[in-house]
Amino acid sequence: MISGLIIVSLLLTSIYLGYRTWYLAGTLADAQEYIEGLESTNQYMFERIDQSYSAMKQIDRLGAFEKDDEAGTTFQLLSQVVEELKEQFNDSEAQEK
DSSP, rough: OHHHHEEEEHHHHHHHHHHHHHHHHHHHEEEEEEEEHHHHHHHHHHHHHHHHHHHHHOOOOOGGGGGSSSSHHHHHHHHHHHHHHHHHOOOOOOOOO
């Protein structure tokens, strides 16, 4: 009788732990997909910002944006953001390899 109760309790514990493992594996897979989606979105946004910055540099052949006015300040801030993003993405790409 006692051995039957022990077997039943071990069986129920095994079923519960198996269910929890399956549930956590699914949750982990969902989280991984979410992170991969964020990484691709970040890469896309970085590329768009870099393209915009390159276009601004081409438009600014005479250096008008680099003066000390509102457009120049915005140009400098965008330049800083692009440089920081380049450092971050270059570091993350180096770590992946």
